[in-house]
Amino acid sequence: MKHVDVGGAAPYRIAIGEGLLRDGAALAKHVRGRHVMIVSDAQVAPLYARDLADALQAHLPDARVIVSCIPAGEASKTLDRFAELMRELADFGATRDACIVALGGGVVGDLAGFAAACWMRGIDCVQVPTTLLAMVDSSVGGKTAVDLPQGKNLVGAFHPPRAVFADTATLRTLPDRELRAGLAEVVKYGAIRDIAFLDWLQAHADALLARDPAALVEAIARSCAHKADIVERDPRERGERALLNFGHTFAHAIETEQGYGGLNHGEAVSVGMVCAAHLSSRLGMAPESDATRLAALLTRFGLPVAIPAGLDLAALVDRMRLDKKATAGSLRFVLWRGAGKAEITPGVKDADVLAAMRPLQSAPP
Template identity: 85%
Template sequence: MSGARHVDVGGAAPYRIAIGDGLLRDGAALASHVRGRHAFLVSDANVAPLYARDVADAIQAARPDVRCIVSCMPAGESAKTLDRFGELLRELADFGATRDACVFALGGGVVGDIAGFAAACWMRGIDCVQLPTTLLAMVDSSVGGKTAVDLPQGKNLVGAFHPPRAVFADTATLRTLPDRELRAGLAEVVKYGAIRDDAFLDWLDAHAEALLARDAGALAEAIARSCAHKAAIVERDPLEHGERALLNFGHTFAHAIETEQGYGGLNHGEAVAVGMVRAAHLSTQLGLADAADARRLEALLARFGLPVEVPAGLAPDALVSRMRLDKKAAAGRLRFVVWRGAGRAEVLSDVPDDAVLAVL
């Protein structure tokens, strides 16, 4: 569509992120990524009634030779399981999907993760196009090729790196996004300022009201700047052997909270907000950053209506036990992304338990 912004992700498997209003109606652009004649559109019970049929029709109108079917899964993190993943594979088999089939992931991060994982595994890997419909998915999970499902023991423990062929972030879908989900996405937007770009935090503070009011220009700018930051990191470290770990700022705390709550309490963005504040306070506890830095981050997140305290009823010892199974732990030693102030994040290994417990 004209007027769309673009962010290119380089590396061994380059692709383009398109950001703009009305992208889901551009059947020609969507269909251009279907190399064969099978398009498998995965969505969930919240998103499918709003957009799935229109997307499928747009693809087929542009490419009448393509068969496009819709698979609708339950909404929410609790659906991101091995059983649901197996159901998607069986549907691909029943569909007769060939090696040149394309999976379209239409929804938030849950849909993107599980549909992308199915694409990564079907016939050892077929094409996937990410169609994120939440702010959080637009700026985070749809970019970078991480795909996964959860286990009861932890979040995203089973998965694969599988870069998409393309990402279409249609900002029109944000108009139907619940307020809570919009705020959750803003947590991940704030993260980019926290780890890489102090000036971006100032921009977010200055445009907080416009972002919460869903101003189209402000949202597009926030998405583009966030995606550009992530793209730059992913290009240099596609498999998270180094710098990419910085994207996990706050996530070790967040995943422990989500898992301990059985994926039924804070949503991911809310948990990340709490986790980033804990990581900032941990940095202060370890003498790496000034307490004023943590207070500044906490105030910005609170301005966006996000939680900043660990939910009541979660035992610190239980959360630390969850962290030991986190993918970001190394040989059972706690490893965290900390900062030396806004925009200056780093990975720190062998963090003492007592320091973590002190901020929980």
Template identity: 75%
Template structure:
């Protein structure tokens, strides 16, 4: 017999060489059968952070043990924040796997936001050349973006996500009830990535976000569930066609070249990822207008929406344009021909533009 919670659940399938399902809905952190379905062996490393682990780690372990009493479940908890996504923390997590004697059929459960998911996925990719990872995102940003698609990485002082691997998860389990404990700032950061899908490929979705901005900010369950499901469907379709980012998938980085430079220049201690991407999307839209690809009106419309979602839309004070440009030259989309940006021809129509002149970028940075 189906419960109300069952009826509220949505599944999004990600196809390709290594297909998996994204489960979205309330109460999933307590669904031991769903959590255990992707655990093949008996070793589980529950990787979380100092904010999320106290809230949910015992619940997840209890749910797993309720259906698999043979499991050995150990935890590795890192300090919360982007500053923990380092090679040193990666090494500590690897040591945690070694300490439990994790075998090839072991599983890492990534319980947390994007930092936890990126690190856990990279650890899973490297231990014995690849073990299973189940992504259990607890932030909106992670639910709609970083948990889906298998991009894993850690940061270096020189830039964000410079060391990593593609390692698709075995499953993604997004419990929307976790969003009720999300600090407002983190909720808004996730809304930046939601808006991104409308900006790059679905103008009707951007219309929907504009119509539901207040409901989203108020953590309305129906609005957030719809936003998560629609965002995941968009990402699943793109990832299925381009799993290793050889083409279309790069469009998901709209705003990220600018945003990552801002994060790195602030030492990963200023704007969070979603906030930096919000600023970056506005800058990318302005650069598109400067290059004659799109109208100023489209850039203004995006900036107004992001401001309604209580996100920053201008470069933080004190950041130097030349320093930001230097950071961008280390971006993964840069090549021998120079800077490449995801820009747009207007709302819902993004594309990659290569060989963008430094002068145009500096002009946009100077105007912000």
């Protein structure tokens, strides 16, 4: 078991290890009142909600522990689902010392976290992430949100959790594709600020893909330490936190342009990071060989590194402009000065973005 402490105005601890969702004593320490609502989704709840509820109840004999289940998937991150949670909390009689426990991936974490941020102007939230992506990214840092038809994460709040319990045993049931998507975000931490971590990931790729518990705990702990270090200094993304968006400007454009059913978020981030690395070389900021090494590592993890055939590159650039509210003719990106050295780079010309992307697009089938 490992711990990562997140400092700042509202400090909390991330615990990482096998079997944590059955550790009722540790979980119960973060519950102050008598109302506990576990929010989960239809795929995760049948696997883990009972064990978590029983573990909590055993150490909180005077509390009521209920489970609220949403349909699995991004389509549940809506204002309607949020309103439903508000009504359930009202029916439950949840008081200001109530606690919401988010059991699931980033969708559950973002929705349940936002519900906790809003109920009675803010109640406690404990994150129990069950996807690799949620363990290394969405459960840490306090960003919560729901989507609107106009765009992702448009309504939300900063609301740090009281604690995070990443039970790595839950990763055994995670579909392969979701595991790989999480690995893209793990690689991102190495790419932006830790070249030694990239080497470690290269050396432990087989173990991670085989879901070796020790390798997973180490990768999650190192990723969380990076995220904690950044969000502690810049909780509200006024500066440095933007580095976590390495590859994401390309990724969001690809995701939106493809619509549902294309690459998932982690896969799009994988392609986006390769685009960012190649754009950096084109601008003379970094050697091309670093971009090639990054693509090789992502490929090793079974992640895509090419822009899907059929996407209109000019339309992707238009999307990026909307995403970043850039000035006419130029965009702002997170690029790198070689592996492990990301930086925010304003004033990138559309023509350079297009030229960097062109060789990276798959040929039509």
